[in-house]
Every structure is written in C-alpha cells, then in structure tokens.
Amino acid sequence: MKRTIKYLAAVLAAVSMLSVTACGGDNAQNDNSSSAGTVSQDSASQNTDNTVASPSDITAKIKEDIEFPSMADVSARTADYYDIDADKIESVSAFICGSGAAPDEIAVFKLASSDDVAAAKEALEARAAKQKASFEDYKPDEVYKFGENVVSKGQYVALIICADNSAAISVFNSMAQ
Secondary structure (H helix, E strand, O other): OHHHHHHHHHHHHHHHHHHHHOOOOOOOOOOOOOOOOOOOOOOOOOOOOOOOOOOHHHHHHHHOOOOOOOOEEEEEHHHHHOOOHHHEEHHHHHHEEEEOOOOEEEEEHHHOOOHHHHHHHHHHHOOOOHHHOHHHHOOOOHHHHHHOOOEEOOOOEEEEEEOOOHHHHHHHHHHHH
C-alpha cells in the first residue's frame, strides 16, 4: 500500500512539473492556418526590398528575433480576442501565449483602409488594458511587459506584448508599410 501511494505521489509530482513549464517551449510554430470569414491570413514568406511585408511576415520576424513562450496561432479566431470589424481587416496574423500563463501576444493587422486605423488602435489598446488588469492580480511580475503595446504604420496596426517591446516594435516599424 505504501509503495502504491509513493508511486502515485511521484506521478502527480511529475505531472505538476510538466504543467508548470507549459508556457516555456519552442518559439517555432506553424504560421500557416486557414482563416474564417472575410479575413485572410497571409502565409509567411521572406521580406525583401521589392515586396510588401504581410502581417505573417512581420509576426514571423518578431518571433524569430525575440524570445516568446510557446505561442498559439489565433489568426483564424480574431473575433474572439479583438474587437475589430472583420470587414475592415484585409489580413491578420495573431499569436497568444498557448497556456495563458504569460501575457505575451503579437497581433498584426493590415486594414482595408487607413481610415480604420484609429478605431483599430483603440480596440487593441482596450485589449492591452484588459490583459494588464488581469495580470496585475494573476501574475504581477509580468506587468512590466505593458506600456507601449499598440503601434501603427500606414494601414498596419499591431498589438505587441513581450519582454522586449521596443525591439519588437522596431521590427514592426522596419517591415510595415
């Protein structure tokens, strides 16, 4: 009986250790998935001087250059996370922390018109404020990732929450047109 209890305790300890480390993993995620409705998700490709970077190109470069926890692609479910009218979105690439244990998030939108940038920025700022409020109680040590999280350039708008926001914003600014 004691042997069985020790065995179960060891198994439970191992499972607990695995669940604690769920958000720390490989940053490489498949950047291609189908999207729903009228919003298209671009496939990742290399940005060159002669091509315009897609939202997927931008998120791929940010994930390549900056350390993130294991991220889940939510590009096909943007309505679940962002209050931006799908008719106003030309294309999008969005990732959140897969386990929800960290606030890390990258969402890059290319809007159909530059007239929609202000409303999209407002929606993304509301999302960042909601996440910050949530993490102030849940994991206060992660709140440093909030500050300048919403940026725009041309028809592109991005929400970036990570350990090195300034570097990620630099990547966004260098690639968005």
